[in-house]
Amino acid sequence: xxxxxxxxxxxxxxxxxxxxxxxxxxxxxxxxxxxxxxxxxxxxxxxxxxxxxxxxx
Amino acid sequence: xxxxxxxxxxxxxxxxxxxxxxxxxxxxxxxxxxxxxxxxxxxxxxxxxxxxxxxxxxxxxxxxxxxxxxxxxxxxxxxxxxxxxxxxxxxxxxxxxxxxxxxxxxxxxxxxxxxxxxxxxxxxxxxxxxxxxxxxxxxxxxxxxxxxxxxxxxxxxxxxxxxxxxxxxxxxxxxxxxxxxxxxxxxxxxxxxxxxxxxxxxxxxxxxxxxxxxxxxxxxxxxxxxxxxxxxxxxxxxxxxxxxxxxxxxxxxxxxxxxxxxxxxxxxxxxxxxxxxxxxxxxxxxxxxxxxxxxxxxxxxxxxxxxxxxxxxxxxxxxx
Numbered sequence: 534x535x536x537x538x539x540x541x542x543x544x545x546x547x548x549x550x551x552x553x554x555x556x557x558x559x560x561x562x563x564x565x566x567x568x569x570x571x572x573x574x575x576x577x578x579x580x581x582x583x584x585x586x587x588x589x590x
Numbered sequence: 591x592x593x594x595x596x597x598x599x600x601x602x603x604x605x606x607x608x609x610x611x612x613x614x615x616x617x618x619x620x621x622x623x624x625x626x627x628x629x630x631x632x633x634x635x636x637x638x639x640x641x642x643x644x645x646x647x648x649x650x651x652x653x654x655x656x657x658x659x660x661x662x663x664x665x666x667x668x669x670x671x672x673x674x675x676x677x678x679x680x681x682x683x684x685x686x687x688x689x690x691x692x693x694x695x696x697x698x699x700x701x702x703x704x705x706x707x708x709x710x711x712x713x714x715x716x717x718x719x720x721x722x723x724x725x726x727x728x729x730x731x732x733x734x735x736x737x738x739x740x741x742x743x744x745x746x747x748x749x750x751x752x753x754x755x756x757x758x759x760x761x762x763x764x765x766x767x768x769x770x771x772x773x774x775x776x777x778x779x780x781x782x783x784x785x786x787x788x789x790x791x792x793x794x795x796x797x798x799x800x801x802x803x804x805x806x807x808x809x810x811x812x813x814x815x816x817x818x819x820x821x822x823x824x825x826x827x828x829x830x831x832x833x834x835x836x837x838x839x840x841x842x843x844x845x846x847x848x849x850x851x852x853x854x855x856x857x858x859x860x861x862x863x864x865x866x867x868x869x870x871x872x873x874x875x876x877x878x879x880x881x882x883x884x885x886x887x888x889x890x891x892x893x894x895x896x897x898x899x900x901x902x903x904x905x906x907x908x909x910x
Contacts, residue, residue, distance in 0.1 A: 542639030546838040552824060557853045559830050563840040571843075579899050 643823075643836040646816060648791070648806055652782030655815040660761060661751055662812045663778050664771065666707040668744035673808045674707040680808075681705060688865035695865065703804055711809055715790040716777055725777045728770035735769070743769035759783065827852050847871070 550561040560568075644650070652659040665671035675685030679702040687696055716729055732740060747768045755762045761776055781787045791809065792800040810816050817826070825831035832849045835841035851857045851867045860866060882888050891897060898905050 542635075543637050546638050547642050547836075548838055549823070550834075550838040559824070561824065561834055561838075561841065563835070563838050564833060564843050567840040567843050579896070582903070 638839075641836050641839050646810055646819060647785070648782050648788045648810060649785040651810055651813060651815050652779055652787075655813065656756055656759070656761065656779055656783075657751060657754055658813045658815045659782055660754070660775050660779060661748065662809065663712060663775060663782075664744050664748045664751070665812070666711040666809070667713075667771070667774075668741060668748065669708055671707055672812055673705060679703045688862045690862070690865050690869050705805065705808070710805060711791070712774065712778060715781060715787055716774060718790055719777060719781060719786075722777065724773060728773040728777075731770040732774060739769070743767065743771040747771045747775065828858075847874070 546563070550563055553560050553562065553565060648659075662671065666674060669675075672685065673680060675683040677683045677685060677687040678696050678700055681701060681704065687694055713729065713733070716725060719725055732743075735743075746766050747763070750763045750766050750768070753764050759780070761772075761779060763772060778787065781790070788806060789800075791806040792803065820826050820831065821829070823836050824834045825836070827849075830846075830849045830853065832845045832852075833841050833843060848867065848871060851870060852863060857863045857867055877884070881890075
């Protein structure tokens with residue numbers, strides 16, 4: 534049945550995640566990465582200037 | 591270029607726009623946004639695929655942990671399981687009824703998904719087994735026996751279960767007074783391992799489309815096997831499990847506040863945790879919606895001045 538074997542993803546995430554612990558707080562590394570990415574996107578949205586357009590009189 | 595005029599604090603909304611105009615193609619933006627999102631989705635799919643955890647079924651559970659399966663099954667038969675004593679919406683029990691002070695929304699809603707554990711999980715599925723004269727005789731003996739004797743047989747079986755051996759998949763218990771419960775449980779285990787019990791519980795309502803997984807899910811979740819799998823994947827409530835996903839995929843990050851309350855006292859050790867947290871989150875959500883009307887809080891955007899950072903070019907121009 535090798536002909537019907539589906540292609541795997543380039544990065545296999547179907548393995549147990551690593552967890553960060555601090556006192557009672559536990560968060561998975563994937564969730565932490567998503568939160569960091571959201572903060573990066575938020576800061577970028579604040580700081581990246583709007584594209585300049587020609588203004589009509 | 592004319593000097594920019596500082597806009598009044600409360601402009602007349604009916605007056606024509608006094609500022610400059612900019613060309614804007616809404617359709618073009620929509621097409622570009624859709625294209626970008628599609629490209630990102632395809633790229634992420636190729637890179638990471640999606641969670642592929644095999645489903646836990648009654649068949650996989652009864653094969654992997656037959657003693658755990660039998661322990662749950664006999665407690666369903668004896669009506670001592672968590673589901674049997676749960677309360678609304680499944681039955682009139684009080685084992686898991688939650689209250690906020692004197693008010694119980696759970697009881698107010700009433701029994702909406704009636705489950706009679708002995709009938710639904712054991713007796714009815716066993717009646718569906720074709721042929722099997724010994725099983726028919728055992729079922730008849732059980733159903734005709736007085737309730738006290740039924741309870742005694744099931745309690746004896748439950749007590750002896752930790753010493754059970756499995757010979758070619760068949761449970762063998764130390765000699766004891768189990769009555770017809772022993773052959774009934776052996777048949778139910780065989781039914782579970784064949785996959786027939788999954789189908790029987792799904793089709794229990796005799797609907798054409800069998801999509802209601804309430805009964806099989808409640809049955810499987812009563813076992814230690816399921817709980818250990820969840821613990822291994824960090825999905826328990828005590829592990830911030832609401833936020834997590836199977837494997838190394840990101841989960842429901844936005845549920846952080848719901849998950850947080852379950853980790854701290856007094857909710858952590860409260861038997862009313864769900865109802866209390868439901869109330870706390872309701873109050874907080876209402877407060878969030880009402881921020882524009884809460885004195886002090888509604889001035890926060892002005893005090894923080896983030897809008898000045900976003901529109902910094904405009905304010906630089908206006909103030910220069």
